[in-house]
Amino acid sequence: MAETADQGPAPTVIVDEVDIVYRVHGAGATAGRGAATAALGRILRRGQERGVRTVHAVRNVSFTARKGEAIGLIGTNGSGKSTLLKAVAGLLPVERGRIFTDGQPSLLGVNAALMNDLTGERNVHLGGLAMGMSREQIKQRYDDIVDFSGVNEKGDFITLPMRTYSSGMAARLRFSIGSAKDHDVLLIDEALATGDRSFQKRSEARIRELRERAGTVFLVSHNNKSIRDTCDRVLWLERGELRMDGPTGEVLKEYERFTGGGKG
Numbered sequence: 001m002a003e004t005a006d007q008g009p010a011p012t013v014i015v016d017e018v019d020i021v022y023r024v025h026g027a028g029a030t031a032g033r034g035a036a037t038a039a040l041g042r043i044l045r046r047g048q049e050r051g052v053r054t055v056h057a058v059r060n061v062s063f064t065a066r067k068g069e070a071i072g073l074i075g076t077n078g079s080g081k082s083t084l085l086k087a088v089a090g091l092l093p094v095e096r097g098r099i100f101t102d103g104q105p106s107l108l109g110v111n112a113a114l115m116n117d118l119t120g121e122r123n124v125h126l127g128g129l130a131m132g133m134s135r136e137q138i139k140q141r142y143d144d145i146v147d148f149s150g151v152n153e154k155g156d157f158i159t160l161p162m163r164t165y166s167s168g169m170a171a172r173l174r175f176s177i178g179s180a181k182d183h184d185v186l187l188i189d190e191a192l193a194t195g196d197r198s199f200q201k202r203s204e205a206r207i208r209e210l211r212e213r214a215g216t217v218f219l220v221s222h223n224n225k226s227i228r229d230t231c232d233r234v235l236w237l238e239r240g241e242l243r244m245d246g247p248t249g250e251v252l253k254e255y256e257r258f259t260g261g262g263k264g
């Protein structure tokens with residue numbers, strides 16, 4: 001993709017008139033009938049797809065993200081934010097339109113899928129390998145990852161299985177592993193909401209760092225303050241449609257008016 005002087009940095013993600021539709025199988029009108037009758041109904045209807053319901057989660061969304069941008073995705077519950085993020089990560093197919101990405105997009109928490117029965121230490125190694133880091137790189141960054149996550153602040157938890165962690169501790173380790181690598185396109189879904197306030201501050205600083213290292217960061221959050229502190233541009237989705245795309249202050253102002261307060 002060519003860089004032109006008047007358009008600024010090179011595009012990293014182009015979403016072009018995208019629609020995303022979920023198909024829910026076995027969700028036909030079977031209420032109030034017995035299981036056997038419902039099953040028979042399904043057999044009789046087979047081929048007509050009558051038992052399939054569709055959810056049109058994203059409608060005709062287009063935008064271009066560029067290198068160095070941190071973009072917030074906001075919208076009320078069920079507006080399509082996570083769906084759009086998964087599609088940009090390449091984890092969901094689009095029904096219509098196209099998504100182009102320059103470089104490898106990483107959805108934080110999915111690429112570093114952690115295993116509950118393994119220790120935090122093993123998960124740091126496996127998560128790093130899963131993201132494409134070399135053993136050497138992981139070794140070099142190991143102490144940083146553990147320190148940043150803070151899971152060892154209350155004892156030697158990194159050598160215990162992850163099932164012994166609180167949900168906040170697990171989320172912190174996930175974020176710490178996921179953000180240890182320089183990503184071309186980093187997609188973060190509500191990661192900041194799970195940690196305590198001091199960890200939120202640290203992760204916001206980390207997001208700013210990642211952004212400075214020339215990647216593009218997407219952040220889905222209901223915390224308008226996190227969005228304000230981290231992002232310079234915001235996409236507002238409502239009922240799957242892109243309602244606004246612009247500078248953080250302007251979009252949040254309209255969004256807060258829409259939701260009737262300071263929260264999403």
Ligand SMILES: Nc1ncnc2c1ncn2[C@@H]1O[C@H](COP(=O)(O)OP(=O)(O)OP(=O)(O)O)[C@@H](O)[C@H]1O
Nearest residue numbers: 022024055057075076077078079080081082083084
């Ligand atoms: N696996 C799925 N199968 C069917 N429908 C789904 C699935 N996942 C999400 N949806 C639907 O798609 C729509 C968008 O959901 P999505 O999770 O993308 O919203 P969101 O904006 O991230 O919401 P929230 O803020 O509550 O996390 C909703 O109507 C939801 O019910």
